[in-house]
Amino acid sequence: MNGDFFDINNSGAAQGVGVRDGELIQSAVSGHRNAVAITANRLGRVIEVNFDGTATLPTGPVPLTQFNNLVQADGIGAFTELWGTYSRQRAVEGATRVVEVTVTGGRVAAVTDAAGSGPIVAGSTVLLGRDAGADALAGLRPGDPVTVAWRPKPSDGSDLRVAVGGGNVLVRDGVVQSIADPTLAPRTSVGFSADGGKMIMLTVDGRQVDSRGVTQTEMGRMMAELGAAHALNLDGGGSSTLLAREPGGSAVRVENGPSDGSERAVPNGLAIYAPKGSGRLTGYWVETASDPTAAPGVSPVRGGRPDRVFPGLTRTLTAAGYDETYGPAAGAPTWRATPAARGRVDSHGVFHAGAPGASTITAARGRATGSLNLTVLGPLARVGTTVPRVGLTGRDGNAVVGVVGYDAEGNTAPIEPGDVTVDYDRDLLRISPTGDGNLTVTALRDTGSALVTVHVGRQSTVLPVTVGLTDVPVAGFDDAASWRFSQARASGSVAPAPGHTGTGLRMSYDFSQSTGTRAGYADPPAWIEVPGQPQAFGMWIHGNGTGEWPSLHLHDAQDTQHVLRGPLITWTGWRYVEFAVPAGVQYPVRVRRFYVAETNAAAQYTSEVIIDDLVAKVPPTVEVPAVAPRTDRVVVRDGTVDGAPWRFAVLSDAQFVAADPDSDLVAQARRTLREVKAARPDFLLINGDFVDTAYPADFALAKRILDEELGDGLPWYYVPGNHEIMGAPISNFAAAFGATSRVFDHNGTRFVTLNSSTGTLRGGGFDQVRMLRETLDAAATDRRVGSVVVLHHHPARDPSPAKASQLTDRKEAALLEQWLADFQHRTGKGALFVGGHVGTFHADRVDGVPYVINGNAGKTPSTPAEQGGFTGWTEFGVDPVTPAEADRARRDPLAEGPPWVDAEFHAHVDRLALSAPASVPVGTPATVTATLTQPGGRTVPVAAPVSADWSASPGVHIGAAAGVRPWHTARFDPATGTLTALRPGAPVRLTVAVNGVLAEATITVTR
Secondary structure, three states: OEOOOEOOOOOOOEOOOEEEOOEEEEOOOOOOOEEEEEEOOOOEEEEEEEEEEEEEEOOEEEEEOEEOOOOOOOOEEEEOHHHOOOOHHHHHOOOOOEEEEEEEOOEEEEEEOOOOOOOOOOOEEEEEEEOHHHHHHOOOOOOOEOEEEEEEEEOOOOOEEEEEEOOOEEEEOOEEOOOOOOOOEOEEEEEEOOOOOOEEEEEEOOOEOOEOOEOHHHHHHHHHHOOOOEEEEEOOHHHOOOEEOOOOOOOOEEOOOOOOOOOOOOOOEOOOOOOOOOOOOOEEEEEEOOOOOOOOOOOOOOOOOOOEEOOOOEEEEEEEEEOOOOOEOOOOOEEEEEOHHHEEEOOOOEEEEOOOEEEEEEEEEOOEEEEEEEEEOOOOOEEEEOOOOEEEOOOOOEEEEOEEEEOOOOOEEEOOHHHOEEEOOOOOEEEEEOOOOOEEEEEOOOOEEEEEEEEEOOEEEEEEEEEOOEEEEEEOOOOHHHOEEEEEOOEEEEEEEEOOOOEEEEEEEEOOOOOOOEEEEEEOOOOEEEOOOOOEEEEEEEEEOOOOEEEEEEEOOOOOEEEEEOOOOOOEEEEEEEEEOOOOOOOOEEEEEEEEEEOOOOOOOEEEEEEEEEEEEEOOOOOOOOOOOOOOOOEOOEOOOOOOOEEEEEEOOOOEOOOOOOOHHHHHHHHHHHHHHHHOOOEEEEEOOOEOOOOHHHHHHHHHHHHHHHOOOOOEEEEOOHHHHOOOOHHHHHHHHOOOOEEEEEOOEEEEEOOOOOOOOHHHOHHHHHHHHHHHHHHHHOOOOOEEEEEOOOOOOOOOOOOOOOOOOHHHHHHHHHHHHHHHHHHOOEEEEEEOOOOOOEEEEEOOEEEEEOOOOOOOOOOOHHHOOOOEEEEEEEOOOOHHHHHHHHHOOOOOOOOOEEEEEEEOOOEEEEEOOOEEEEOOOEEOEEEEEOHHHOEEEOOOOOOEEEEEOOOEEEOOHHHOOOOOOEEEEOOOOEEEEOOOOOOEEEEEEEOOEEEEEEEEEEO
16 A cells, blocks of 8 residues: 655655665654554554664764655755655755765765765765755765764664654544544555554545545544554545455556546555465455446446346356465366356356346365355346446547446346447447446547447347537627626626627626525526537636636526536636536526525625636537436325325425515425325425525524424424525524434334435434444344335435435445345345435335435426426325235345335326317227426426326226226226227216316217
């Protein structure tokens, strides 16, 4: 692993001590004495290592201050060939006077008044003094006798065999040190057990989408949890790197994800070597050929699950032979899969999957064996790609795409290229497999577009690919005088100003009037239509370095809103900025406005920006077939949850303020509460953003509304969202509504509500993460608990294209999914997650666990109505899981928990209309549709994800064709909206109910 902090971008010299095989390589610079060390008796230490050095001159001894390192003020450093070839001027930079003396064979060979450069001759020592140190050396002449001696001086007097310097002590005598540095970064640490007999080495990634990094205090806690009684912080950031040689491997490889994207050159590190082995085969290290960190996957973090495979498909395996020291050993294995029903392994190490269930794969030769566990999932239900589209810059541009399969329970696994057939334009593209199970798409021309169709068995998906981008002008701001200013919790103005190439638009704003999120908007005279299918927008921004957040606000063809974020404006002057367009946008798009926002409550300032030359980066157009949105089966499509043994309700995202107590948002919140109370669930969960700002008056109004609408007739629990800390601390919420997270049981279901108000769970206190883990463990063995519901405001995944409304810590999101799936799989008990925040009603399934997102109660939805963009609330019906049901589910390889919960998405309904033909002939399908109208005139089709309850006159079958019986005269399928008359009979009466509102139509059957 990497070692010490160092003089980066200059000499590269480490700042601390370096000892190798008992030899001093360098001493520490001033103030950098901490080190990790191994003593001659093979014990580990975190100690301070000082330096003891002397040069004996004809006039007497003088102390040395450094050895092969930057020389401190008025000091003298000794340099040997270990320094290398870097100019020694760096070691005395800033000195007024410098003297360099070369000593060879115990006598002065040369004296100069400047630091030298180039290699130092082996056996020679260079003494380099600065200022007072230079004065001490100035009297030397060639031929003068000089002897030089040096040694490390450990604080405990031990004999050091290995030592590497570091920074702060993270753990001392078992106590984690509190270090006042809030910086989140990649970290490296080394520590030792109390007796010094065990070494602990830890690298933590950071500065990545799925890895936030840790503070030094957090790193200390992690080291202590791993058993370190003493631990030291080594160099972090882009230097943090951990390498290892896997059993049977011939070389080391990087095991972590360096934040620079690749290994950084560092001056030193710590390495543990195994002794040379015999080369005789003693075992096999069996792995999938696809590395899990690079295999195709759709998890919140990078990588996939090659330990899973679908029936009828394959998984390529490797078996590396190793000897008694885990060094390489030759010998081809034979393979077997147990039980045989799960599949077989051919002579090339390819597993051919059979029936679903767990399989153990064994490689063996004589007594040498190795094994790997694989899971054969349920039948392949659909396939997708790891990215929804590919945009290549031009000829020879390339991108990596993976193919991922799903079974009916939402379990995923990468599909190997050998199981994939791809149809595409071979004059435009070349598609080839990679060694890690992905596909590389390469452009053969400068421009073009195509659809790539991916086939896996009977399943397929389409991937749009474009080549080349053209800059299309969107706004030159010659009309800047016609733009308007608007705001949120701010004031300001817009006006023409000298731009980057001509006239620009100046926006001035005052962000000192609120502690909530403030924004200044520049609105064009009319929304700007953008031609083509832009992949990004670019513009020039003149900033003042005040740190606000620039954004472009778009609406797409479905009127879905997309906010494109740029980098914080930390620069002064002009800079070109690009805003990426998220995948899934429905073209064409319109620019609604440009704006800047400030989310830091402590940031209070006035400032301005000038913007100019807004362009769209437009590729060639490609028409993508429409794909119907998915709604998981947990949502009732036809029927209600009224008959469930017990029920609970969820509402969220009303977002009213006390400053406007008679607003439409307050009216919508009250309406929703009345609807919930009328449904008579066992209790209500308010899942965040009930208010818009977090001032005491807002919570006082929220409490009054709840008291007035619910009284004592319905128990409720309030879970904070991000608006419960908008402009004020979470203590305001806690003062009004109590605990920000809690655990409670109800009729066999254990509820865990968590605080994700900061966008992460740890932001609400790490104790609640520990509480979740402990609650799941306790529920697993508690026979009174048959299911667990985890509920917090931010979902693990945002289904909308922008992905802006999910847990920001992606490793945290992946951990949540892993814990819930593991709980359900191990116990056979049920698990459910309920979130909000996205502004849409949505339900999906991940590894067998339903993930439900509750839409808005009052605030305008953020997605199209037909994709869940309506207002309302959710009602859940629960059928308690018995121990026998859990045991059956646990034993069934195709089951992921028992069927224990249903969700009903209740849309607000002002009007409900049912459209059907007046008559239908026997045998001719006819289309029946229903539409509801919401406040503000929003129209919503009555189809998934809206829950509806369809009924009909006697003799009419509601449902799929498989349910038709001889006495049925007609069939209506709510999933397709198709009415089919089967034989002549009485008129058909169809009725649909949505959230208690009914509509009816009568259809005559003709011959």
